[in-house]
Amino acid sequence: MDRWAEPPGCAQxxxxxxxxxxxxxxxxxxxxxxxxxxxxxxxxxxxxxxYPGIKEGVLLSTCNRVEVYAVxxxxxxxxxxxxxxxxxxxxxxxxxxxxxxxxxxxxERAIGHLFRVAASLDSMIVGxxxxxxxxxxxxxxxxxxxxxSVILNKLVKKAISVAKRVRxxxxxxxxxxxxxxxxxxxxxxxxxxxxxxxxxxVGAGEMAKLAAKHLVKNGVRRVMITTRNPxxxxxxxxxxxxxxxxFDDFRREMAEADIVLCSTGASHYLIRAEDVQQAVxxxxxxxxxxxxxxxxxxxxxxxKDIDNAFLFDIDDLETRVEQNLEExxxxxxxxxxxxxxxxxxxxxxLKSLDVTPTIVALRKRxxxxxxxxxxxxxxxxxxxxxxxxSAVEGLASAIVNKMLHGSLxxxxxxxxxxxxxxxVEAAKRFYNxxxxxxxxxxxxxxxxxxxxxxxxSGQDR
Amino acid sequence: MxxxxxxxxxxxxxxxxxxxxxxxxxxxxxxxxxxxxxxGIGFLAHTVALLTRMMGVDHVPLPSIHEAMSFFSWALVLxxxxxxxxxxxxxxxxxxxxxxxxxxxxxxxxxxxxxTLEPVLKTVWLHVTLSVLxxxxxxxxxxxxxxxxxxxxxxxxxxxxxxxxKLPPLDYLDRLNQQSIVMGFPLLTLGIITGALSAExxxxxxxxxxxxxxxxxxxxxxxxxxxxxxLTVGWRAKRAAYLTIIGFAGVILTFLGVVLKGHxxxx
Numbered sequence: 001m002d003r004w005a006e007p008p009g010c011a012q013x014x015x016x017x018x019x020x021x022x023x024x025x026x027x028x029x030x031x032x033x034x035x036x037x038x039x040x041x042x043x044x045x046x047x048x049x050x051y052p053g054i055k056e057g058v059l060l061s062t063c064n065r066v067e068v069y070a071v072x073x074x075x076x077x078x079x080x081x082x083x084x085x086x087x088x089x090x091x092x093x094x095x096x097x098x099x100x101x102x103x104x105x106x107x108e109r110a111i112g113h114l115f116r117v118a119a120s121l122d123s124m125i126v127g128x129x130x131x132x133x134x135x136x137x138x139x140x141x142x143x144x145x146x147x148x149s150v151i152l153n154k155l156v157k158k159a160i161s162v163a164k165r166v167r168x169x170x171x172x173x174x175x176x177x178x179x180x181x182x183x184x185x186x187x188x189x190x191x192x193x194x195x196x197x198x199x200x201x202v203g204a205g206e207m208a209k210l211a212a213k214h215l216v217k218n219g220v221r222r223v224m225i226t227t228r229n230p231x232x233x234x235x236x237x238x239x240x241x242x243x244x245x246x247f248d249d250f251r252r253e254m255a256e257a258d259i260v261l262c263s264t265g266a267s268h269y270l271i272r273a274e275d276v277q278q279a280v281x282x283x284x285x286x287x288x289x290x291x292x293x294x295x296x297x298x299x300x301x302x303x304k305d306i307d308n309a310f311l312f313d314i315d316d317l318e319t320r321v322e323q324n325l326e327e328x329x330x331x332x333x334x335x336x337x338x339x340x341x342x343x344x345x346x347x348x349x350l351k352s353l354d355v356t357p358t359i360v361a362l363r364k365r366x367x368x369x370x371x372x373x374x375x376x377x378x379x380x381x382x383x384x385x386x387x388x389x390s391a392v393e394g395l396a397s398a399i400v401n402k403m404l405h406g407s408l409x410x411x412x413x414x415x416x417x418x419x420x421x422x423x424v425e426a427a428k429r430f431y432n433x434x435x436x437x438x439x440x441x442x443x444x445x446x447x448x449x450x451x452x453x454x455x456x457s458g459q460d461r
Numbered sequence: 462m463x464x465x466x467x468x469x470x471x472x473x474x475x476x477x478x479x480x481x482x483x484x485x486x487x488x489x490x491x492x493x494x495x496x497x498x499x500x501g502i503g504f505l506a507h508t509v510a511l512l513t514r515m516m517g518v519d520h521v522p523l524p525s526i527h528e529a530m531s532f533f534s535w536a537l538v539l540x541x542x543x544x545x546x547x548x549x550x551x552x553x554x555x556x557x558x559x560x561x562x563x564x565x566x567x568x569x570x571x572x573x574x575x576x577t578l579e580p581v582l583k584t585v586w587l588h589v590t591l592s593v594l595x596x597x598x599x600x601x602x603x604x605x606x607x608x609x610x611x612x613x614x615x616x617x618x619x620x621x622x623x624x625x626x627k628l629p630p631l632d633y634l635d636r637l638n639q640q641s642i643v644m645g646f647p648l649l650t651l652g653i654i655t656g657a658l659s660a661e662x663x664x665x666x667x668x669x670x671x672x673x674x675x676x677x678x679x680x681x682x683x684x685x686x687x688x689x690x691x692l693t694v695g696w697r698a699k700r701a702a703y704l705t706i707i708g709f710a711g712v713i714l715t716f717l718g719v720v721l722k723g724h725x726x727x728x
Contacts, residue, residue: 192636285698287632
């Protein structure tokens with residue numbers, strides 16, 4: 001009787017488990033050992049599903065997490081198998097070493113975790129879009145190696161659609177959460193159409209280059225570059241399809257630029273207030289947006305008092321990022337709510353899954369009995385007219401169908417109740433169905449993935 | 462009949478204003494749709510009110526201040542709806558609707574009848590219509606100027622609040638400011654010309670140097686300078702915002718002068 005006392009949603013012979021480590025539970029030293037490169041994913045999946053009792057498996061391996069989602073018969077045995085599997089991925093790892101970093105989740109909580117991971121709620125940067133692509137890759141690998149079947153197919157596809165819902169219905173991924181992207185976000189509050197704007201890149205600092213790249217991606221067509229080393233400017237000009245200008249002249253050229261990105265190693269102010277004042281005058285008061293990503297600063301702070309010049313330094317950008325992260329955390333709370341709902345929906349599906357094969361088996365069994373008895377009767381009755389034959393067959397069908405009707409209706413009605421497992425068990429015993437092979441694999445069509453095309457990833461990270 | 466629609470318009474604009482102001486302070490976009498729908502219905506009611514009054518039994522020979530103000534409010538909402546449809550700048554409603562409401566409320570408070578002292582001329586209608594439309598241009602420029610200064614201030618002080626998130630980019634606001642004046646100025650010019658012609662017919666002189674006419678000319682010169690300054694010496698961005706705010710303040714003073722003196726037709 002104990003098995004019926006399990007929480008709703010777990011059929012007695014199938015459980016969904018999630019076992020893994022993430023940036024929240026394990027340092028990079030452990031994560032990098034467990035990580036499975038794409039080239040070895042197939043081999044790892046085969047090894048995982050070779051363990052007895054593991055019916056389906058998906059392996060998600062990114063730089064922030066390594067997780068196994070599996071369908072198992074027995075939860076504890078499943079945990080042990082998966083832990084063994086994880087420990088085996090690296091020679092120097094023992095199962096015991098792994099234990100303190102692992103989390104083990106079953107059914108409802110495992111599904112919720114999968115959804116949260118897909119929706120990027122469990123990410124280091126909440127809302128970052130990459131994880132969804134990584135999950136899709138992991139799923140495709142599992143499909144290719146046939147380690148994912150009905151249940152995980154449904155779960156992962158649901159996770160992907162939940163993630164999309166979270167992204168469209170909350171503002172979780174809307175705001176910039178990197179310094180270089182925050183620069184783009186600010187530029188868009190000054191200029192409505194970046195494609196007619198010119199950016200001047202002063203120096204070759206990494207962050208400024210990244211910001212310039214983002215600006216180009218967001219429409220900026222004209223890039224001017226200046227560095228102390230003329231060759232460096234030429235190289236960058238080629239990279240950005242822009243023009244290099246001599247370092248000594250750039251202050252004069254600055255009037256041409258709508259956006260100035262400054263990041264050099266200089267220890268003094270390269271751009272002084274009077275340079276900007278002059279540029280603004282020559283621009284006939286068109287706004288100029290200056291971003292100083294250098295430490296020490298390269299643009300004189302007094303520039304902020306000049307009308308129509310907007311200066312932001314690294315601290316300003318970081319403040320902006322911090323605010324945006326705060327906003328994302330607020331939105332994450334909304335997303336959690338959505339996920340709760342969706343997990344409820346998927347649990348219902350899992351429950352019905354268990355009733356369906358029983359109904360199929362029951363019908364099949366009845367049909368077999370009917371056919372056998374009809375054949376026997378026909379043999380004894382000898383020659384019959386077609387009308388008589390069909391009358392006999394009709395009689396048999398009517399009796400069987402009327403007999404089954406109540407049971408089928410009850411099974412369907414109880415599919416979503418907490419006691420569905422009990423009814424299924426009763427039906428199996430009453431009709432002696434255990435000899436009938438499970439039809440579970442056929443209750444779902446083979447996977448087709450119209451919704452699996454890759455999404456462009458929105459921002460850096 | 463027109464009165465009923467006029468009252469309905471007032472109620473709808475009042476609700477629209479309240480909703481748009483609430484929208485401005487809320488983090489989400491949730492209220493934008495309902496605010497827009499209410500404003501749209503209000504605009505339809507307003508249109509019906511104006512049409513029925515023009516064609517109705519209480520048709521007046523000369524446009525009163527009441528009509529001018531009501532028409533001003535109507536045209537202002539029309540401009541907002543056009544910009545909204547084209548650029549989806551909901552937040553503009555939070556600034557324009559209060560202005561439209563105020564002018565509609567003052568229209569309600571002002572006398573509907575006009576003392577017909579002078580021969581009735583069709584050109585007076587034209588004069589009033591053109592002048593009001595020109596003023597609508599300046600009003601939109603004024604609103605764009607205020608929004609510009611707010612966004613400029615928020616960017617300068619690095620206060621990235623709800624308002625910052627909702628206001629459009631600076632150069633959009635500057636362009637809106639420019640286009641409003643580019644459209645409003647020729648209309649005002651034509652309004653003044655038709656006004657002068659009407660005056661000539663009525664009194665035999667183009668200009669009799671009364672204070673309203675003087676102010677109208679000062680306004681015209683001011684906006685001419687604003688427009689010229691932008692094109693030649695770069696009076697754009699922050700300066701343009703300040704200038705158009707000052708200019709519209711002048712327009713309001715002219716209007717108040719006309720109202721307080723109890724004159725009938727505008728100009």
